[in-house]
Amino acid sequence: MTKPTKAPETGPDIAILGAGIGGLALAIGLIKRGLSVTIYEAADAFSTLGAGIGFGPNTLNAISLIDERFREQYNKVKTENERPEFEHSIFDALYAEDGFGEKRGWTSGFVGAPYFTRSSAHRKDLLEIMTSFIPSETVRFGKRAITIEEVEDKVKIVFEDGEVVFADAVVGCDGVKGITREAVLGAIAPEEVPLKYLGMYCYRGIIPMDKAKEILGKHAGDAKWFLVKGRGMVLYPISRGKEENFVFFVKDDEPWTQGDSAVPCTKDDMIKDFAEFDPRLQKLLDWSKPLRWPIWHHPDTSTYYNGRICLLGDVAHASSPHQAAGAGQGLEDAVVLAHLLSLVKDPSQLEHAFKVYDSIRRPRAQKVVATSLEAGIIYLWLHPEIGSDMEKIVEQANQRFHWIWQHDLSSDLEKAELEFSRLVVAQQKEDRFANNGGSRVS
16 A cells, blocks of 8 residues: 655645545645645544445546545455446446336346446545555544634634644534534524435445345346335445445435434334335345434535635535435545645635635535435436336436536636635735725735
């Protein structure tokens, strides 16, 4: 694995809250560009919770722009679809009913694009890659922030253990329930702070590939979506083809009143939820813990920054997983923000950087949140116009990903740099005007 390297530190001192994918990506970008950064993580170690993370063309471009070594290492651990005919497929849409639709004459619903090659990596593998680029002293574990506030020209962070830290800026990468969301939105749009229940919960698990093939035969090894009204299941290979990750989705019309974490249930509850499924799919539940995971999102976020506190990743724009785009958006955030922060020569310019970041990233990321919800409604046969028409579902799916996958992130960086420079020049003119006692200078 690549040894971490650190350029000479310049520019503002940045505190990152959260050592997940987004926080680590931002840190890699900042370290490469020579900025001073410290990551504060509430847990005692990096979390490997979760399984496969899908990478579309936009995400692959993002990791190359963060650090070309990231892309090189990812290529060594990625998992692609097994069968050649599904090389360019994000998923194959099938009925979840007994027989997977073959009794109807349905054998495949290819969703993808010629320029798309499906790949994913296990979260554990990604963390190993990313942490190899970050000096160990950059990350401080067991640091749970309880308050964040601006004090004069610094941001003050108070931790649960009593320690107080000051930084030039704080970037919240602390997840869907992160405290930084309150710090940014609490006084501006308090109704947007709480996470919102999607009206859907899920069960998830990992099964060895050999067992998956025993159960599913030819349907194992490639990404699949199995659909029926109000229910669905996604299945895809991870761990370089040694395992399959699966997620069962259930539409829920009742408010979620059981807290914001997974809640225990029984195996009978799980089977009951999927009584209409082919018995082969039901058998996969043997490899799922009896836990119901509520799915949350942030459909409304009026701003990604307030003063010198900024949001990145799920704390800004948590989305449903139905477009496999959430991680990619966090990585795009990291690309744009790392580039902007590298342009900051004085802490007084930090808000300019955050303002430009917000103007570029928020419209796109929030559109991903909205369209991911829409995709989930379609895949569970709940769309009022599409319903259970599988041909229309596949047709619609084949149209919805291009704007995500083909986004020009390099163009975003060019726009960001130009707009940042414009704001800095405007600030310098204002400062000269003030220093001259109100006399205009050209």
